[in-house]
Amino acid sequence: MLSKKMQDALNNQLNEEMYSSYLYLSIAAHFEEQNMKGFANWFKIQSHEEYGHALKFYGFIVQTGGVVKLKQIGAPKASWKSVMEAFKDTLAHEKKITGLIHKLVDLAMQSKDYATNNFLQWFVTEQVEEEATVEEILHKLEMIGDNKGGLYMLDRELGARGAGA
């Protein structure tokens, strides 16, 4: 059984994951507009994954007898000056999410809520992977610099990302 405090915190995180989904869909739409279909594809899949994260919180709250409370989702930024800026924003956002997940773990541990703590461990691992993936892309972008051919190649590479990858 979830405590009221834990339930509120999990509902907050559900909202953060929905916002993440919205943010990445906004970046995808920006790249569609720029005709960079590969980057758009990568962010669309990323957006879909974040929606999946929101559903995991939804499922856990329901399963533990809690009440799901959906809140307003804020409007994300709509344009980026460069591919680099979009991925820098993505890394900063993921780091923020990692911090929020860690705070949730702190709360679960303080409340001796073992079930929630166990549920959250999946997200602890997921955040390590998410940050590493984005760092790797940023590293490639640094090597590419102003080279249009390099950017074209990376767009093609990220265009090959399939759902679930």
Ligand SMILES: [Fe+2]
């Ligand atoms: Fe997420």
Ligand SMILES: [Fe+2]
């Ligand atoms: Fe994420």
